[in-house]
Amino acid sequence: MIVYSIQADRANKKIFVMPPVGSKNRVGDIDDFNTGVKKSDNWIPPSIEWFDGDGRDLNKYKDPDISYISVPSRLIVSPHTQKLIAPAVNDAAELLPIPFNGEIWYLLNVHNVIDAIDKENCKYNIRKNGEIGRMLKIAFFPGKTPHATLFTVPEKRSTYYFAEHHPDDSENNFKNIVEKNNLFGIEFKKAWEN
Numbered sequence: 143m144i145v146y147s148i149q150a151d152r153a154n155k156k157i158f159v160m161p162p163v164g165s166k167n168r169v170g171d172i173d174d175f176n177t178g179v180k181k182s183d184n185w186i187p188p189s190i191e192w193f194d195g196d197g198r199d200l201n202k203y204k205d206p207d208i209s210y211i212s213v214p215s216r217l218i219v220s221p222h223t224q225k226l227i228a229p230a231v232n233d234a235a236e237l238l239p240i241p242f243n244g245e246i247w248y249l250l251n252v253h254n255v256i257d258a259i260d261k262e263n264c265k266y267n268i269r270k271n272g273e274i275g276r277m278l279k280i281a282f283f284p285g286k287t288p289h290a291t292l293f294t295v296p297e298k299r300s301t302y303y304f305a306e307h308h309p310d311d312s313e314n315n316f317k318n319i320v321e322k323n324n325l326f327g328i329e330f331k332k333a334w335e336n
Contacts, residue, residue: 143282143284143287143305143306143307143308143335143336144305144306144332144334144335144336145280145282145287145303145304145305145332145333145334145335146303146304146305146306146317146330146331146332146333147301147302147303147330147331147333148217148292148301148302148303148304148328148329148330148331149328149329149330149331150209150210150215150327150328150329151206151326151327151328151329153326154204154206154209154326154327155198155200155203156192156193156200156203156204156205156206156209157192157193157209157210157211157212158190158191158192158193158209158210158211158212158218158242159190159191159192159193159195159211159212160188160189160190160191160211161189161191178252178253178255178294178296178299179253180236180251180253181236181238181251182236182238185238185239187238187239187240187241188240190211190218190240190242190247191242193212204326205220206220206326206327207219207220207222207223207323207325207326207327208220208223208250208320208325208326208327208328209327210327211249215300216249216250216251216300217249217250217302217328218240218247218248218249218250219237219247219248219250220245220247221245221246221247221248223248223325224237224246224247224248226319226323226325227316227319227320229314230314230315230316230319231250231252231292231316233254233291234252234253234254234288234291234292234293235250235251235252235253235254235292236250236251236253237249237250237251238251250302252292252293252294252302254288254291254292254293254294255293255294255295255296255299256286256287256288256293256294256295257286257295257296258282258283258286258287258293258295259280259281259282259283259295259297260281260282260283261281262281263281264277264278264279264280264281265277265278265279266278277297277298279334280298280333280334281334282305282334282336284307284336287305287307288305289305289306289307289308289310290304290305290306290307290310290312290315290316290317291304291305291316292304292316293305303333304316304317304330317330
């Protein structure tokens, strides 16, 4: 079994931010992005914009199929990507609409929270005072980890995971859809292998 963490591709130079506090374009707040629970019943789409605060010419960069909002780090998918991945994620996540530049993009809200971390086999930073610090290397209980499904864990809700217990060529597999369609913006990084 391999568990992947889903991370932003460093080649993607276009990321989202919320407009500054007090801006006439700002709607919603960062709390609107708190994931792990379903939000569709009370969803009020927050405003987003491309980050351009470092002087880059955004027009020279490819538009991603999947990007993220920097604070807090959450995935946002294009309208095209939403159509491709919706069948593969509907049991584990919501695709919450966010208007952006005349289109509807979607916040990927993974609500499939699984208590699957094998804490005894994780590696932690040990502070000078002997206290356990942040997790450096994660480990999972294979029997608690879902196959071919997006999930997150209570200890790291801001990280989304995808596990493969065995090779799976299913058309309705999130990782396969991303890879076969060359969707740009995320990477599957091996987080743990059994």
